[in-house]
Amino acid sequence: MAQFYSAKRRVTTRQIITVTVNDLDPFGQGVARHNGKALFINGLLPTESAEIQITEDKKQYARGQVKRRLNDSPERVAPRCPHFGVCGGCQQQHASVALQQRSKQAALARLMKHDVDEVIAAEPWGYRRRARLSLSYQPKSQQLQMGFRKANAADIIDIVQCPVLVPALEALLPAVRECLSGLKARQHLGHVELVLADNGPLMVLRHTAALPATDREKLEQFSHSHQLALYLAPQSEVLERVSGEDAPWYSADGLRLTFSPRDFIQVNDGVNQKMVATAIDWLDIQPDDRVLDLFCGMGNFTLPLARRAASVVGVEGVPALVEKAQQNAARNGLHNVTFFHENLEEDVTRQAWAKNGFDKILLDPARAGASGVMQHVVKLAPRRVVYVSCNPATLARDSEALLAAGYQIQRMAMLDMFPHTGHLESIVLFEHK
Incomplete structure (x- = not known):
């Protein structure tokens, strides 16, 4: 040819x-x-x-x-994980933790054109309290694959251990594999999710066909013998609790936040605790402050802020998270905080709750950033803004609006939320001069 x-x-x-x-x-x-x-x-x-x-x-x-x-x-350094280099989960186990942190710190400083004051870190191993493992039954070998995706490919790497998982979840891997491999409907399993809440582990099993009664019984017995809450997901949007009496919860700033297994929570509890404390410290919350928390989720920052401020407003684009945040406020006896479901791309300054303005604002957007919100943050004219970012590129873009409006970067930290990976998270304090 x-x-x-x-x-x-x-x-x-x-x-x-x-x-x-x-x-x-x-x-x-x-x-x-x-x-x-x-x-x-x-x-x-x-x-x-x-x-x-x-x-x-x-x-x-x-x-x-x-x-x-x-x-x-x-x-x-020698990688701790036998799957390193093949599994797509970690990219940096061959580098010392100090080198990983320095390289991310330097990258953040270059992108933001500002020195990074500190690195906020916790334990570099055994930190992930959540893992989603893909499942695939192989008819020829009659084996059930359970693991993470290969780097730059869709193939599943069978995981026998994962040293970045919290020990309680890593220890469950062999038993979970054995249990699922023995199900009659193993060819109809999509993925299994393991989460460690403060009140114990839970497991979510996604299946694409109805489970036989014997499979359900086996799964329920497994959940009791390993003291974990079991949820079944016959459809993407459906969640059925099979075992486990209490809703899962985690603590932040001494508060108890309940969540659904599908809700977003920070997977690194150690860094999350320090991150919340840093945000509160940098905002310098006073008893007469009125504070706004944008992209508030179910109250990870909002409720700790409400313990110190006169009033706090949390705004979130996902209705289910707003409802969960309201429940968490009530459970923790916080009555000076209100939550609203709003489209954060629209002008929130026109809402009734924004008429009196805010002294301080916190933003914690997803990877896409908060480009549609920044002009409204500027319009509200807070004295201080703390921006928590999981994407340095969108942080740099969104910062331009604040810098153009007379704000200056006062402090910046790299959050080592995901050691051994390419994720770069950060927290920045802007103050109006």
Whole structure:
């Protein structure tokens, strides 16, 4: 078959070149320079040299694959997980925790054009209190695969251990696998989710066909023998509690917040506790303050703020979370906080609850950021704004509105919410001068 030249095609060379890495990006890739542009190489750390092959050559950057590493960085460590390098969950277990934190801190500082004052961290291992494991029955081998997706692929990696999971959940993995493998309907299982609440573990099983009575009985017996609450999900939006008397809950600032197994909660409890305390400290809440919490969820920040301020308003775009937040306020005896369901892309300053303005505002948006909200935050003219971010790119974009309105960055911290991964979270204090 004839082949024709295409200007869009960049033919990669099979030539082996030797490079030295001088930086680590937030995703755990070594960064070198070649032909005047950045060259990203998985698996290499700063100060390490290697013979590599170019696998992708773009106008602004290139990617390479290690053929032979010539030396080891003093900050290279042995990965704790036997699945590292294949599983897509962690990208940086080969780097010391100190190096991971420094590289993320430096990346945040570059993006925000401001020094990072501190790193807020907790335990780097055994920190995840939530895990969602894919399930796939293989007819040929008659085996049920249970695990996480392979890096850059849809294949499932069978997980036998996961050292970033809290020990109580990691210890459940073999028993969960054995139980699910013995079900008659194992070919109709979608995924299993494990969550550790403060009042014990819970399991959510997604299944795509009705479970036989014997399977339900086996699952219920399993939940009792392992003292976990069991929920079945026959459809994406349906959740049936099979066992477990009390709703799951976790503590924040000494308060008890109940949640549904499907609700978003911060998976790193240690960092969440410090993050909430930092937000309260940086906002400098006074007894006569009126505070607004945007993207409030079920009250992770709102309720601790209400313990210190005169009044707090929480605004959230998901109705179920607003209802949960109201219930949590009532359970904790907080009567100076009100929650509203609003479309945060619209002008919330026109709502009746915003007429008297706010002294302080906290934002904790999803990865998409809060671009539609920033002009309204500026219009409300608070003295201080704390922005909690899970995406540095949208944080930098949204910050422009505050900086243009006369706010200045007073403090900034990198939140090490997901050690050994490429996730970069942060918290920033803006103050109007």
